Amino acid sequence: MQTRQKVMVDGNQAAAHVAYLANEVIAIYPITPSSPMGEWADQWAVEGRPNAWGTIPNIAEMQSEGGAAGAVHGALQTGSLTTTFTASQGLLLMIPNMYKIAGELTPAVFHVAARTVATHALSIFGDHSDVMACRATGWGMLCAGSVQETMDFALISTAASLESRIPFLHFFDGFRTSHEIMRIEQLTAEDVRTMLALEHIQAHRQRALDPNRPVLRGTAQNPDVFFQAREACNGYYDRCPAIVESAMARFAELTGRQYRLFDYIGAPDAERVVIMMGSGAETAHETVDALNAAGEKVGLIKVRLYRPFSAAHLLAALPETTRSIAVLDRTKEPGADGEPLYKDVQNALIEAYSSNTLKTKQLPRVIGGRYGLSSKEFTPAMVKSVFDELSTQQPKNHFTVGINDDVTHRSLNFDPAWTTEDSDVFNAVFFGLGSDGTVGANKNSIKIIGDVTERYAQGYFVYDSKKSGSVTVSHLRFGPREIRSTYQIDRANFVGCHQWLFIERYDVLGRAAIGATVLINSPYSPEDTWNRIPRSVQQEMIDKKIKLFVIDALTVARDCGLGGRINTIMQTCFFGISDIMPRDEAIARIKKSIEKSYSAKGAEIVQQNCAAVDASIANLHEIKLPAKADGARTVPLPVAGDAPGFVRDVLGSMIAGRGDELPVSALPVDGTFPTATAKWEKRSIAAEIPVWDPEVCIQCGKCAFVCPHASIRLKAYDGTALDGAPETFKSIKARGKEFDGMMMTVQVAPEDCTGCGICVEACPAKNKSEARLKAINMAPQAPLRETERDCYSFFETLPEVDRNLLKVDSVKGSQYIDPLFEFSGACSGCGETPYVKLVSQLFGDRALIANATGCSSIYGGNLPTTPWAVDRNGRGPAWCNSLFEDNAEFGLGYRLSVDKQTEQAREWLQSLKTEVGEGLVTDILDANQADAADIENQRARVAELRAKLGNLDHPVAAQLSAAADAFVNKSIWIIGGDGWAYDIGFGGLDHVLASGKNVNVLVLDTEVYSNTGGQCSKSTPRAAVAKFAAAGKPLGKKDLPSIAMSYGHVYVATVAMGASDNQTIRAFIEAESYNGPSLIIAYSHCIAHGINMRTGLDMQKRAVDSGHFPLLRFDPRRGEQPLQLDSKAPRLPFKEFAYRQNRFKMLTKSQPQRAAQLIRDSQQDARDRFEHYERMSKQQTVEAEPAGQPATV
Amino acid sequence: MNLSTRYLGINLANPIVPSAGPMTSDISTIRQLEDAGAAAIVLPSLFEEQLRHDAFELDHHLDHGTESFAESLSYFPHVGDFRLGPDDYLHHIQNAKRSVGIPIIASLNGSAMGGWTQYAREIEQAGADALELNIYYVAAEFDTSSAQVEQRYVDILREVKSAVSIPLAVKIGPYFSCLPHVAQRLDENGADGLVLFNRFYQPDINLDDLTVGPNLVLSDSPESRLPMRWIAILYGRLGLSLAATSGVHTATDVLKLVMAGADITQMCSALLKGGCRIVHDVLTDLRQWMEENEYESIEQMKGSLSQRACPDPAAFERANYMKTLQQYV
Structure with missing residues (x-):
């Protein structure tokens, strides 16, 4: 048996490792949580790594999963070993091709990180709803439950597919397995060559399309033969289980790891058996072992080969003593009489029983249940509750476990205190901020411990739903035997709290075991630290006999030149006090890994980190706990006490990390949530916030305009409104004749600001005595928090400015309108959100928003709280996310519906002309609704109409009254990123633009798939490095504006508010007023560009000045000269734009x-692009349609 | 006519040497300079601080925002091998050596002592004929004495001298309390040459946006009078070579500086303004002037108007200033 390397990898890397070795063509497309598999494949190809046969696989990024499946199909048909990686909706997009590939008996494996399919909500987390949707495709399904199995089954499925000709889905649980790091044995290229028989590969090639031996495949068949032909494949499916079994046997010979189609675990004479698959089966395995050790007789069948489903093999695995079975499905089929695996098992038993082939003494009672949807925790206590249920006289069928179903009462009770964890397993939990490097350090610690000791190691990382100030919880286990605990740690031997604020915000101590060691990063002295811990937390520490250590890691980091990076320091402290391995050896290993990790980034960085290691232990202090808790502080409520009930009780629980405790009754039945909830989640994540200097301010509104989080507000008001203002509330005489005699205030929301500083960059006013200061300057938040909180509260009570006073088409005027998109969880300094916020300010009170999946759907719709808000009349944007690929069509659906409803309302109104009165009817039907005042007037007419209808006894009156809001124009916005607009949704977008319908499309163009971690899109510029373009994108950015302009009837604008805020606002207003399709492409700087986000506006300006992103407005209403170029010819070398950004510079x-060649080409691109637009702007239009008229009903 | 000169112990065909700057960062330009008659090339400075900055910047951006959000645990592909050290610079030295026959003088600006010596060694190994230590340092600390500043120069020189065997020139600025004393200490501690002077780019105030920023202004001929004075004072009194830089644009400038005592004159602004051909033009004019004035060689005129050799030695000291003022009275 050959020696294989032990490696620390996650499930994605494990699958990708084999998939890369075993294939020649790999088509990829990003989707969480499978994206890393494609990223690994692309990276290895760029590095020149060969596959098992010495050639570098051909990696191709496609425009969608549908495209990837098509490319795979084509590559398979022409004889290449081909694969792809996907999950969830991505897998669903592949289904049509999957039918074809299976129908053509083509060997292939798709590696799937199984993820929840979006239903009432999207979820990026794991369950089997995606793979279960593929049961009818004819694909084999092999399910891995651990990282080792993921690597092993990747190979076994490939071998079985080649031999059987049945294509396979090889799947493993999204996140729980795809992102769990484990120490495993890595298969080699030799293993791959051994398992994949050359004769089968050759047979596959022989079946390929080849003009030298032409065949035709993909015929259209008719009723006479289709049926028979469909049955012709049966033998292949019949033979497949044995082929998989044989592959498993050969694999066992090769590696020593023996798998079976159905692996039985537990007592040979078990009476109660659980049947399930995936990572949850590992927890069940652990539980079965514990229960049997305690004297019970229980068993578990791990389903490996789910399709083709071999009932014979299943029944053979079942002990004869079995009396009852619980089948656990990690999916839900609403309306079905059971979930798929349950029904398969039932069917197998019944068929065997009916044919007298059942070996059990009696027909076992079978119950089915659901668990673990969307990565819901699945613990030994839950498994035990299932076994307990099987012991009852009338076990509950169609149950759920892991939740509290207090509505239909299907859930099983379980005792959370019951545990199987062994005392010789070391459990550690770390609470950190995304930005402090905690997760990275923990991944490194796992590697160190796994490499140095003989311990098995496991790492799993939990992230929250925000992109800024996000909290991470790392769960690390180290033990003397294989770790099967596929659930989070709640009794940790070690708890690291890497941010002081967490002590009072989260239940950090809740995860500590009795006698645990707790390490807190505290900005206070050891003496002061204890007094600042909330009393209830102090008491818990005393009760749990905690060993408490503190370090001021930030000071140590700063002293060592590491800025805010505390990861190395906290990691060293962990090794220093945890006794997980000898301290000196651990420190030596940390330094070695620092050198390995950072040597490519420079010797200085290595030295600094090593110095921090040495300084860490010296600054670590133990605090001896007193006998009594005496702290004066209390744990604050997650949301203010005056919040609406749903926010306080439901969203508040989620904010506090207690969402798992919410019962079914607490949640909406259809995914409908109230808006305006983000304002209740005071995250207070900014180290510094802007402070307004009224004396310097010129009241331009730019600070509020660019604020990505709507944390800076403007109001003008009568001076008398200042009665009762807090002492520190600032106010100054408002400038501008529209505000004659009024006062104004620029107010910061101190606990909602993320501290990005973009406002300061945008501020054009400078202090005349000290030029470093502006009208808005950053200052530490902590000393200002309470006073500014009071000021903001008072500010909210000030009356809203009369919109009729405002020049809303100016930056200043627009910023006196309350944003109806506020305090999102987007990245600090996000380049997209200011555009979204502007839509909400200008049109929010009548906006319908269709949002493509991506960053904007996440910061716009990810629980617990959401940023879309309402005005004082309760109006605001109504928002929905359909899919990634269909957003344009989804938004067009809004328009079709609104138009139909309006038409119906008009018809009804016409029919009641006499009863309502001709004057009002005419006014409503002919109303001009060009601006806010017109809209308000129309709303008043509608109110008058309703009043009249209320008095009418006419069959149509009630219907018209209900539909009358249709007379007020809706503003329909279709919002998404460039991944949607340029790639996956392009076909739909093109069709919607071509439809001529009145929709407004806003493309937030970050030139990369931001939400999934920076993969290349067709908007990515030449020379930029992105995932799937590690060597720099060789070709230029797609010219979407030109494509849209070619129709002639589409309003098109490109905007970059950092280059021209006035042009931006004009474009938004023009687009919305255009009675036809409008497309705004908004340059959005992004964290994935590798920039200091504070400089984002400058990057936008450079994008425009260099000619990379020319500003233009194409308005069909302008007749012969519709295109107006709003920016000048390139006046900045492309390098001056590009080399301020890591995406270009790293090449x-x-x-x-x-890099030099690509930059030269990009410079030419910029020139060509500008000249192209310039020529277009000087040409007369191509038979433009008559100008769109101002929208009327 | 013999234009040859000797600098840092190296025989050069003439006293015209392109100085460290953007012109010498490109191999094809170096070839053109050689063709135009340049006697040697000083490559652009390797700035250790720039290398450090690049490394830190890359590390920051590759790490920033990672491991924070479940869908985007990183934003860039993992690239295993970055060229962050001096590799590009060393490659440039090797390329230059392969491409031209004239001596190649590297230039180094370190930040930490370890960097000075490490990079100097690597530069020597890469094949540089000599090394110019570009101690570009603005002494702006209130608690640093002039003696401490001078000691810093000496320390750097000694460290590098102990690390390499190629000739070392020290390029300094003019802002010393007593320049001859500093020059003497550098001479005593192993400097093979002095390059006078580093032109510190002076920041400027932008009245439009009320900012302070760098503002590159190219030199002109009158600026050569600063090195001229100090070369004239130093000439013949120390054992090291003297290079004039700043304000070298014409043959007249070259002649004056050589007569003051310069072994070579380094050009930068002139090349940026006029291109490589300037070297050829200056050499032509130089020859013509020497012919017309019956000079046989550079060596003959070198130092002929230095303080030691000129008719009025006091002219290079304070009297010079007094006379200038008197002319306006």
Whole structure:
């Protein structure tokens, strides 16, 4: 048996490792949580790594999963070993091709990180709803439950597919397995060559399309033969289980790891058996072992080969003593009489029983249940509750476990205190901020411990739903035997709290075991720290006999030149006090890994981190706990006590990390949530916030305009409104004749600001005595928090400015309108959100928003709280997310519906002309609704109409009254990123633009798939490095504006508010007023560009000045000259734009010559692009349709 | 006519040497300079601080925002091998050596002592004929004495000298309390040459946006009078070579500086303004002037108007200033 390397990898890397070795063509497309598999494949290809046969696989990023499946199908048909990676909706997009591939008996494996399919809500987390949707495709399904199995089954499924000709889905649980790091044995290229028989590969190639031996495949068949032909494949499916079994046997010979189609675990004479598959089966395995050790007789069948389903093999695995079975499905089929695996098992038993082939003494009672949807925790206590249920006289069928179903009462009770964890397993939990490097350090610790000791190691990482100030919880286990605990740690031997604020915000101590060691990063002295811990937390520490250590890691980090990076320091402290391995050896290993990790980034960085290691232990202090808790502080409520009930009780629980405790009754039945909830989640994540200097301020409104989080507000008001203002509330005489005699205030929401500083960059006013200061300057938040909180509360009570006073088409005027998109969880300094916020300010009170999946749907719709808000009349944007690929069509659906409803309302109104009165009817039907005042007037007419209808005894009156809001124009916005608009949704977008319908499309163009971690899109510029373009994108950015302009009837604008805020606002107003399709492409700087986000506006300006992103407005209403160029010819070398951003610059450090050539080409791109637009702007329009008229009903 | 000169112990065909700057960062330009008659090339400075900055910047951006959000645990592909050290610079030295026959003088600006010596060694190994230590340092600390500043120069020189065997020139600025004393200490501690002077780019105030920023202004001929004075004072009194830089644009400038005592004159602004051909033009004019004035060689005129050799030695000291003022009275 050959020696194989032990590696620390996650499930994605494990699957990708084999998939890469075993294939020649790999088509990829990003989707969480499977994206890393494609990223690994692309990276290895760029690095020149060969597959098992010495050639570098051909990796192709496609425009969608549907495209990837098509490319795979084509590559398979022409004889290549081909694969792809996907999950969830991505897998569903592949289904049509999957039918074809299976129908053509083509060997292939798709590696799937199984993820929840979006229903009432999207979820990026794991369950089997996606793979279960593929049961009818004819694909084999092999399910891995651990990282090792993921690597092993990747190979076994490939071998079985080649031999059987049945294509396979090889799947493993999204996140729980795809992102869990484990120490496993890595298969080799030799293993791959051994398992994949050359004769089967050759047979596959022989079946390929080849003009030298032409065949035709993909015929259209008719009723006479289709049926028979469909049955012709049966033998292949019949033979397949044995082929998989044989592959498993060969694999066992090769590696020593023996798998079976159905693996039985537990007592040979078990009476109660659980049947399930995936990572949950590992927890069940652990539980069965514990229960049997305690004297019970229980068993578990791990389903490996789910399709083709071999009932014979299943029944053979079942002990004869079995009396009752619980089948657990990690999916839900609403309306069905059971979930798929349950029904398969039932069917197998009944068929065997009916044919007298059942070996059990009696027909076992079978119950089915659901668990673990969307990565819901699945613990030994839950498994035990299932076994307990099987012991009852009348076990509950169609149950759920892991939740409290207090509505239909299907859930099983379980005792959360019951545990199987062994005392010789070391459990550690770390609470950190995304930005403090905690997760990275923990991944490194796992590697160190796994490499140095003989311990098995496991790491799992939980992230919250925000992109800024996000909280991470790392769960690390180290033990003397294989770790099967696929659930989070709640009795940790070690708890690291890497941010002081967490002590009072989260139940950090809740995860500590009795006698645990707790390490807190405290900005206070050891003496002061104890007094600042809330009393209830102090008491818990005393009760649990905690060993408490503190370190001021931030000071140590700063002293060592590491800025805010505390990861190395906290990691060293962990090794220093945890006794997980000898301290000196651990420190030596940390330094070695620092050198390995950072040597490519420079010797200085290595030295600094090593210095921090040495300084860490010296600054670590133990606090001896007193006998009594005496702290004066209390744990604050997650949301203010005056919040609406739903926010306080439901969303508040989620904010506090207690969402798992919410019962079914607490949640909406259809995914409908109230808006305006983000304002209740005071995250207070900014280290510094802007402070307004009224004396310097010129009241331009730019600070509020650019604020990504709507944390800066403007109001003008009568001076008398200042009665009762807090002492520190600032106010100054408002400038501008529209505000004659009024006062104004620029107010910061101190606990909602993320501290990005973009407002300061945008501020044009400078202090005349001290030029470093502006009208808005950053200052530490902590000393200002309470006073500014009071000021903001008072500010909210000030009356809203009369919109009729405002020049809303100016930056200043628009910013006196309350944003109806506020305090989102987007990245600090996000380049997208200011555009979204502007839509909400200008049109929010009548906006319907269709949002493509992506960053904007996440910061716009991810629980617990959401940023879309309402005005004082309760109006605001109504928002929905359909899919990633269909957003344009989804938004067009809004328009079709609104138009139909309006038409119906008009018909009804016409029919009641006499009863309502001709004057009002005419006024309503002919109303001009060009601006806010017109809209308000129309709303008044509608109110008058309703009043009249209320007095009418006419069959149509009630219907018209209900539909009368249709007379007020809706503003329909279709919002998404470039991944949607340029790639996956392009076909739909093109069709919607071509439809001529009145929709407004806002493309938030970050030039990369931001939400999934920076994969290349067709908007990515030449020379930029992105995932799937690690060597720099060789070709230029797609010219979407030109494509849209070619129709002639589409309003098109490109905007970049950092280059021209006035042009931006004009474009938004023009687009919305255009009675036809409008497309705004908004340059949005992004964290994935590798920039200091504070400089985002400057990057936008450079994008425009360099000619990379020219500003233009194409308005069909302008007749013969519809195109107006709003920016000048390139006046900045492309380099001056590009080399301020890591996405371009990093190529100069990895492939300098290629970088130089690509930058030269990009410079030419910029020139060509501008000249192209300039020529277009000077040409007369191509038979433009008559100008769109101002929208009327 | 013999234009040859000797600098840092190296024989050069003439006293015209392109100085460290953007012109010498490109191999094809270096070739053109050689063709135009340049006697040697000083490559652009390797700035250790720039290398450090690049490394930190890359590390920051590759790490920033990672491991924070479940869908985007990183934003860039993992690239295993970055060229962050001096590799590009060393490659440039090797390329230059392969491409031209004239001596190649590297230039180094370190930040930490370890960096000075490490990079100096690597530069020597890459094949540089000599090394110019570009101690570009603005002494702006209130608690640093002039003696401490001078000691810093000496320390750097000694460290590098102990690390390499190629000739070392020290390029300094003019802001010393007593320049001859500093020059003497550098001479005593192993400097093979002095390059006078580093032109510190002076920041400027932008009245439009009320900011302070760098503002590159190219030199002109009158600026050569600063090195001229100090070369004239130093000439013949120390054992090291003297290079004039700042304000070298014409043959007249070259002649004056050589007569003051410069072994070579370094050009930068002139090349940026006029291109490589300037070297050829200056050499032509130089020859013509020497012919017309019956000079046989550079060596003959070198130092002929230095303080030691000129008719009025006091002219290079304070009297010079007094006379200038008197002319306006």
